[in-house]
Amino acid sequence: MMAYRYDGTFAGFLTCVWDALEGNVEPATFLLPDGGATLWETREPPTDRDRAKRLYGALRQRVSPAFQMLIARGFLTCLPDKELDLLTLIRRGLREGDRVRLDLSDPVMARVNLALTKMWTEWDHLKGFVRFSDLDGFLVGEIEPKNRVLPLLAPHFAARYSGERLALYDRTHHEIFLSDRGQWKLLPAENFRMGSAGEQERAFRAMWRRYYQTIAIEGRINPKCQSTHLPKRYRHVMTEFLTDEEMEKSLPGQTPAGSLGDGS
Amino acid sequence: MCGRIHKQVVPARTPGGSFVEVLDKLTILADAAKYDAACTSSGVSRGGKPGTIGTASNSGCCHTFSADGRCVSLLKVLYTNHCCYDCAYCVNRRSNDVPRTAFTPRELAELTIQFYRRNYIEGLFLSSAVLKSPDYTTERMIETLRLLRRSYGFNGYIHAKAIPGADPGLTYELGLLADRLSVNIELPSEASLQLLAPDKTKAAILRPMAQIRDGAAQSKAELKLYRHAPKFAPAGQSTQMIVGATPESDWHILSLTEGLYRKYNLKRVFFSAYMPVSQHKNLPAPAGFKPPLLREHRLYQADWLLRFYGFTAQEILDDSHPNFDAALDPKSDWALRHPEFFPVEINRADYEAILRVPGIGMRGAERIVAARRYGPLSFEGLKRLGVVMKRAQYFITCSGRMLPGLRFGPDSVYRRLTGLEQAALGTGESWQQLSLFDGSAS
Numbered sequence: 001m002m003a004y005r006y007d008g009t010f011a012g013f014l015t016c017v018w019d020a021l022e023g024n025v026e027p028a029t030f031l032l033p034d035g036g037a038t039l040w041e042t043r044e045p046p047t048d049r050d051r052a053k054r055l056y057g058a059l060r061q062r063v064s065p066a067f068q069m070l071i072a073r074g075f076l077t078c079l080p081d082k083e084l085d086l087l088t089l090i091r092r093g094l095r096e097g098d099r100v101r102l103d104l105s106d107p108v109m110a111r112v113n114l115a116l117t118k119m120w121t122e123w124d125h126l127k128g129f130v131r132f133s134d135l136d137g138f139l140v141g142e143i144e145p146k147n148r149v150l151p152l153l154a155p156h157f158a159a160r161y162s163g164e165r166l167a168l169y170d171r172t173h174h175e176i177f178l179s180d181r182g183q184w185k186l187l188p189a190e191n192f193r194m195g196s197a198g199e200q201e202r203a204f205r206a207m208w209r210r211y212y213q214t215i216a217i218e219g220r221i222n223p224k225c226q227s228t229h230l231p232k233r234y235r236h237v238m239t240e241f242l243t244d245e246e247m248e249k250s251l252p253g254q255t256p257a258g259s260l261g262d263g264s
Numbered sequence: 265m266c267g268r269i270h271k272q273v274v275p276a277r278t279p280g281g282s283f284v285e286v287l288d289k290l291t292i293l294a295d296a297a298k299y300d301a302a303c304t305s306s307g308v309s310r311g312g313k314p315g316t317i318g319t320a321s322n323s324g325c326c327h328t329f330s331a332d333g334r335c336v337s338l339l340k341v342l343y344t345n346h347c348c349y350d351c352a353y354c355v356n357r358r359s360n361d362v363p364r365t366a367f368t369p370r371e372l373a374e375l376t377i378q379f380y381r382r383n384y385i386e387g388l389f390l391s392s393a394v395l396k397s398p399d400y401t402t403e404r405m406i407e408t409l410r411l412l413r414r415s416y417g418f419n420g421y422i423h424a425k426a427i428p429g430a431d432p433g434l435t436y437e438l439g440l441l442a443d444r445l446s447v448n449i450e451l452p453s454e455a456s457l458q459l460l461a462p463d464k465t466k467a468a469i470l471r472p473m474a475q476i477r478d479g480a481a482q483s484k485a486e487l488k489l490y491r492h493a494p495k496f497a498p499a500g501q502s503t504q505m506i507v508g509a510t511p512e513s514d515w516h517i518l519s520l521t522e523g524l525y526r527k528y529n530l531k532r533v534f535f536s537a538y539m540p541v542s543q544h545k546n547l548p549a550p551a552g553f554k555p556p557l558l559r560e561h562r563l564y565q566a567d568w569l570l571r572f573y574g575f576t577a578q579e580i581l582d583d584s585h586p587n588f589d590a591a592l593d594p595k596s597d598w599a600l601r602h603p604e605f606f607p608v609e610i611n612r613a614d615y616e617a618i619l620r621v622p623g624i625g626m627r628g629a630e631r632i633v634a635a636r637r638y639g640p641l642s643f644e645g646l647k648r649l650g651v652v653m654k655r656a657q658y659f660i661t662c663s664g665r666m667l668p669g670l671r672f673g674p675d676s677v678y679r680r681l682t683g684l685e686q687a688a689l690g691t692g693e694s695w696q697q698l699s700l701f702d703g704s705a706s
Contacts, residue, residue, distance in 0.1 A: 104635035105645030114650065128327040128337075132382045139381060157383075159312030160319045163417075164381065182314065203283045207290055207375070208384050214294045215340065216330035219539050219555055224690065225333025229326065239384070240328060 001028040003040035004083075007047055008032050010075050014052035017087055019045045021094075030083035059090065064098040070112070076148040079115035086112070119147040127156055129230070130168065131239045133247075134204075135195045139164050142194065142237050144171040151186060153177070158184040196248050205239050205247075212240040286375065289365050296345040296356050297391055299541070300448075300504065301534035305337040305386040305421040307499030308443045318380060318387070318420030320443065320499075325386045338389035338423060339379055343367055343405055347393035351450070351461040352544040353509050356393040360542060366395065369408040377416050387421030387443075388412070398429035402438060409441035421499075426472045428464065435472055436496065439479055444499040444531070447472045449524070452517050456510035459546045473528045476501045480529070500531035507563060508556035509538035509547060515577075515586040518566055522577040525570065535563045558689070562588040569594060572626060573619050591682040596622040599659055600678060606659045607666065611640050622681070623655030643667050654684055 004020070004027050006012035013030070020027060028040050059068040071093075074086050088108050092100045103109050122145055130153070132139040139161065143150070150170045157166060158179045166179040169192040176189035197205070235241040306324030326335040342356070344366035350357045367375075372390075379385045390408065395401045405424060412418045424442035426435050439445050447469055451457050454466040476497060483496035503524060507517065521533045537560040540550035566588070569575040573595070580594050581587070589597050599606065599622050608617050610632060618629040628651045635641060635649055643662050647653060657667045658677050672680070 099638060102634050102638040104631050104638070105641060105648045107648060110648040110650075117650075124325075127321075128325045128383075128386070130383050134381065141383070156319075161317060161381065162312040162314055163317055182312070204378050204382065206283075207287055208379060208382070210287060210291055211294050211339070211379075212328065212330065212336070214291055215298050215336060216332045216334075217298055217539060218332075220332035220334075220537075220557065222333040223331070226329045226331060229333060229335065230329040238328065239382070 001026065001040060003027060003029045003031055003038050003042045005031045005033065005035065005042050005044040009047060010072065011049050011052035012047040013075060013083055013086075014055045015045050015048045016043075016083070017090055018048070018051045018055050019043065020087060021091070027084070027087070029081065059093065062097075063093040064101070067093050067098055067101055070101065070116070073116055073119070074112050076151065077112075077115040077119045078146045078148075079111065082112075082115065115147075119149065122147050123149045123152050125231075125234065126153055129234045129238060130157075131237065132166070132168075133194065133197055133239075134201050135197065137165065138167060140167045140169075140194055142169045142171060142192070144233075144237065146172070148173050148175075150175050150177050154179070154184055154186060158182055194248070197244060202244055205244065209240050286371055289367055289371070290341065290375070292363055292365050293341045293343075293345060293367065296362075296393070297340045297342045297389070299355065299536060299539065300340060300389070300391060300425075301334075301536040302423065302446060302502055302504060302532065303335055303337045303340055303389060304502075304532065305423070307531050308421070310419060313419055316417040316419040317377065318418055320387070320419075320421045324421075327383065327385055337386045338421065339376055339385045339387070340389040340391070341367070341372070343372070343390060343392035343401070343408065344395045345393045346395045348396065349394055349461075349463040351463065352542065352546055353451075353460050353506060353538065355541040357542070367408075369404065369411050372408050373412040373416055373418075376412060377418060380418070380420055387418075387423070389423040389425075390442075391425035392427065394427060394429075398427040399431050399434060402427050402430040402434040406434065406437050406441065409438070413441055423499075426476060428468045428472055430472070432472075432475050435475060436479055439476060439497040440494050442497060444502060445476050445497045446502045446504070447476070448504045449473075450505060451510055452505050452507070452512040452520055453510070456512065460509065460544070470528075473501065473503070473524075473530075477528050500529065502530055502532040502534060504534040504536055506538050507535045507560055513586040514559070514563065514566075514588050515581040515583065517563060518570075518581055519577045521563075521567060522570055533567060535560050535567075558590060559588070562590075562594060566594045569598075574616055592678075592685055593622070595620075596655060596681050596685075600674070600681070603674070607661045608659060609661050609664065610646065611636050611663055621656050621659045623652055623657075623659075628652075655681060 002025060004016040006016050016030065019025065029038070031038060031042070056068065059071055071086055071090060074082060079085065085108050089100065089112060104113060126143055126145060126149060130141050130143060132141040150168065150173065153168070154177045157168065157177070161179070162182040165181065166177070168177040169189065170176070174188060174190055176187050176192060178185055178187065239247070304324050305320065306322060308320050309322040310320040312319050324337060326337050328336045330336055345356045345362070346364045346366060347356045347358050350359050355362070376388045380387070390405055392401050392405060395404070409422060409424065422442045423444045423446065424438050426438060426445050426447045428447060449469055450461055450464065457464055457466060479496045480500065483493065486493035487495065505517070524530050524533055537555040537557050538548070539555050540548065540553050543550060566580050569580060570577065580598060588594060599620070605620065608621050610618065615629055615633050618624055618632055619626065628649070631649045632641065632651070635645070640663055643653070646662065653667070657670055658672060
């Protein structure tokens with residue numbers, strides 16, 4: 001038994017998979033560069049984009065395009081030890097073919113599928129729950145997702161606001177999405193900080209908060225139903241739940257105390 | 265819809281009038297619109313176009329949930345709450361003493377765009393009280409939507425309310441600018457309309473509905489011939505009725521709903537539990553009245569069974585069984601009345617039969633049908649697929665066997681299912697609401 005250490009990128013992961021398939025290695029775990037020490041013997045194949053590309057192409061050709069997507073999307077989830085589960089699936093896929101995708105009651109497949117369902121739910125939530133502020137003509141927002149959904153959100157927002165300049169920062173994965181009139185890219189970023197809002201931005205925030213408060217019907221107030229649909233963990237970056245002061249205080253990586261609620 | 269001028273959508277200092285003025289209007293006109301149940305943005309899919317702002321997705325998108333737990337997808341406002349009608353149940357009736365106001369088309373267009381840019385909303389839901397006349401009101405709405413679509417290049421979702429009594433040509437124009445049109449049927453029968461909305465008749469409500477249906481059908485036919493034919497209400501039409509203000513049975517409402525889906529090709533029928541917003545001799549007294557929320561919930565459950573589960577209204581309710589069981593969801597209720605249909609064999613039954621099992625939804629049924637192509641499913645495997653067994657276990661077999669160790673008779677199943685339902689609904693408060701409704705229905 002041994003451990004793989006890689007750089008956290010998809011290409012790095014696929015390089016390890018190549019190595020494992022070639023040497024018939026059954027790794028005990030996958031570690032990131034800052035993942036700490038381990039008692040296992042560690043292998044650290046340097047990320048080889050060429051091999052990664054070939055393996056990625058093989059998933060499509062030898063198994064199926066849907067299987068290739070399953071692996072690529074599965075890598076974006078926050079499933080613990082997702083690398084081990086994905087490696088298992090890749091092994092099975094290359095051996096059994098696309099049929100493996102039907103084996104939904106297999107424990108590994110079920111785990112990956114559940115993680116994917118949760119990720120798509122989070123993606124779907126965030127398409128709606130992201131809030132932008134107009135800061136000098138730049139639309140700027142922040143999210144703090146569990147899964148790495150920014151690459152999936154990027155095309156959505158780039159198409160929706162194709163005439164705007166956008167920035168959306170992912171606090172969890174320290175990554176920023178930048179879009180300039182439809183042309184977009186993702187970059188690693190640290191210490192992102194939203195600027196303070198001008199008078200007009202504050203006016204629209206105030207109108208939105210007022211609208212939000214007005215639209216609820218008093219006789220039907222139902223916090224449980226509200227929390228089911230809009231879990232509290234999203235609220236600390238949503239305009240309607242914050243004052244202007246709170247919006248400026250919530251710096252990356254710091255969430256206002258107590259606002260995380262049940263953490264669901 | 266050209267969007268030449270999108271570059272000009274750099275925000276004006278204030279949207280039309282002063283900030284305070286628009287804030288006041290927004291407060292009054294959102295407050296007056298909030299009883300409309302529909303806030304969906306589904307039914308049409310549109311990618312981004314250069315020079316415009318916005319997209320639309322077929323499944324819609326919720327942008328937030330208000331304190332009452334309802335999805336907020338669209339900026340839902342009235343154009344104006346000045347009304348020349350006097351419908352007893354309506355908060356905007358002319359005899360009601362409330363502050364009145366109206367947006368200007370530019371104010372509303374600016375507000376929509378600015379909310380949309382910040383991703384607060386998916387689009388606009390524009391309704392209106394009847395200002396001067398149905399035609400005049402519709403013209404103002406058209407002016408607003410035209411400004412939004414053409415001058416601001418807005419490519420997002422628009423739901424507009426057709427005003428009964430307006431000229432068909434105007435309603436058609438409205439439909440060319442909007443994605444979805446709706447006409448509220450308001451109350452479930454002609455008699456109730458006469459009692460509570462003397463200015464409206466069933467015929468006057470159904471006429472624009474038929475017109476929208478025919479307009480959409482024509483537009484679809486034309487699109488097959490000419491790729492650039494104008495699209496008329498591509499997301500279809502919906503309607504809404506108030507439940508609990510008048511004495512119709514659930515069976516009456518459900519068969520009306522089914523008829524509306526069939527005859528008018530509606531995309532959705534919405535139900536709105538009556539909220540006492542006014543006092544009138546023909547209405548339930550506001551004092552002590554609780555909105556029949558559980559009844560509304562049951563109607564939506566049955567509506568889902570009609571639309572996605574292959575049920576007919578006749579199967580869910582009938583003359584001898586005209587109201588929902590307060591303690592049980594309609595699907596479980598049907599299952600208990602049809603023991604001959606069960607158990608369903610998970611490894612053999614059709615998708616349609618599996619869909620009829622209480623506790624198994626569309627996603628569960630789809631997974632079962634996919635997974636059993638790989639190999640036979642066991643109860644353990646079913647659980648791993650994500651099928652929740654609490655309800656389903658009484659109605660299924662896996663390879664000819666029921667869940668090992670499960671013992672039950674007809675009465676104990678009823679008790680266990682109602683127990684689950686009570687836990688799901690939370691407190692016992694809900695039962696009270698239904699008994700109140702029973703009182704008003706008798």
